[in-house]
Amino acid sequence: MDHFQFRDSELHVEDVPLSAIAESTGTPTYVYSKATFLEHLLRFQEAFAPLDPLTCFAVKSCSNISVLQLLGEHGAGMDIVSGGELQRALAAGVDPARCVYAGVGKTDEEIEFALRSGIGFFNCESSPEYRNIERIASRLGVTARIALRVNPDVDPGAHRHTTTGVRATKFGIDIEDTLAFFEAHAGSPHCELCGLHAHIGSPVREVMPYVVAVERLLATIDLLEQAGHPISTLDIGGGFAADYETGEAPPARTYAEALVPILEPRVRDGLRIILEPGRSISANAGILLARVQYVKEAGDRRFAILDAGMHTLLRPSHYDAFHFVWPCRPPAGMTPPARTREPAIPGLKNYDVVGPICETGDYIALDRPLPALERGDLIAIFGSGAYGMSMANRYNSMPLPAEVMVDGTAVHLIRRRETHEDLMSHESRVAAPASG
Template identity: 45%
Template structure:
């Protein structure tokens, strides 16, 4: 039996004819904790982070984990302990980051719809910077900061109109996207920000999208942002830090994004050439730190042959793994304990009452009911986007550290789903 190259290698790989996360057999975890079950490799997360750290060695740089990718407290704790800052997009994420031990002075607040209450919460916490995404937000943040007797550090998220060559739902840097301030309007917006007494211009921000697998969009965006920094500073407004966002892709299905350290060596060479190499830099990786560190374990419930399709029905569903339904996304699926016989072709589907509830289409699998499958690249945008649709309880999560297993989220119960609801009198 050949063992295929897997997205999680070397940390989630076959050993002794069964899949392991680091030193722990996944079959044992499924038996002990049930399915669906999210399993994360701590070593994989830290290895991905170390590639960025190598790329920025010797530079004045802050790596802020984009926690929307996976906001489980223990995952945040891993990155906080490794010295990361955090990129947040809500007051809830701020509370989570602080609960996990984040340094508020390393937190940046992004997002197009910050409320006054969230601004107040972030100012009180003492975050590093607000990434402001509209001129209307500038005015509101100024009012909130003055009412609090503070000045808010801000950078403007500039939309450079660069095509990231990714799925349209996760493209964020084109003119038709809701994010950021148009490149052509940025100088005027900076001039307005500099005139507002409750604001202090700190930097400039750019984020063009997610699951980017080519370096050209980053190079194009960097050129446009550096041109703008030159223009802003020529107008007498100092830019202290440059935030280049995140968005680096991972291997879902033979994807070959550049390695983080190699990508940033090339980007930093451009910065040096243009005379910006000594600026403070910020980046906001998310998926590339956690995506391939996680798998979702799921049990095969039924095999349902059909005239046009064979279906492999599993106990994980679109509420647990929403990316295929939302983005038509591909996740590699493999048997935790492979069978020697030849496989058949199946659509792998969940039990939710929606035709969109599929996890993989046209997959060759040798499986029987009761077998456990691993859905790969499930560390990002799976548990953080999970829901209770069909009154399904969200899965448990475990973090593997060598031979140790930590339950970092207990399996949700139906009673816990009901907790905030009330019957009529």
């Protein structure tokens, strides 16, 4: 699954011990494995190869420009949701024509930037947004290519914060209203309305929600085409699960085995498929490396307090997400056989693994069986490559962590750790009134 493995009783990323990275870069640090990124991208591309799709990596999941550059150089386009993400894709050298742009609140400036850059597709989320893109494209004298985001009303079984493709969400429009939308909007000289887009949620651990969604989307395409609206592109979004806990997520080929037979005949008839995987490529390509600051007991709880918390990795407190946590140098006999919630190792103690933030909800793992921990121990928080650094924030004036990319024995610093000066670099004190 990934290149984070225990060797000689110590966790390594590819050929580098994590302790060496802590030594050179400090903690907390996001540590990525280049080989793991490429393996996951390749597996995804191979599984869906019969559809010859455009695979647009969801930039929001892991947005460092070195990551985007790596994936772009290996065939990925980008799925973006803001002008900032477009700027990153461009800085990474990705062809803007291979980028698709979703997001419910695109501003005039962002739309103009995307049009001037030559974005591949706007995934349009509403009628007012369509009118705005049309207005700006007309002013610039260009044509925008648009896929309408529709909600196929499928429950993906995901967390309520990441369920997007059901009725009446802020995303897209209900699928029943698609024809009416096309009748109202198609034919503009500045907008080529020629695609459908859907993203049902994340993570989707079952194949069936995709199958149902795709069948509804294809039926809608038939309806549109019968009414004289040709559709060239179908973007079925992302949400393909990552294996946070051994065995819970199907591999890319399982999704593909169900979807390829349904979509292949349409591809033969000229339909172009776009996919937007994020976490299935990035989650297991990164860990968060942190250090135990203090261990303390209170009542029946035992706390390991790290230098990383909800500001560094928001997923546990925001989504109740599970991340496997383990010391990088476990005591003899305590190397975990698998990354499960209940490792079958005698002698473990239960810890609440928490951060330094002044919130009771600041935790990485609760009641987690672990080897005895001490101040100074290095801790790996696995599966943190997706929605880790990209959701990190500066709450409590905590500087953002560093990011490194490991390639074999080479360690590349791809984002330096922020300093206290960085924290205030956009601020200024109100000038004192001139005296006299």
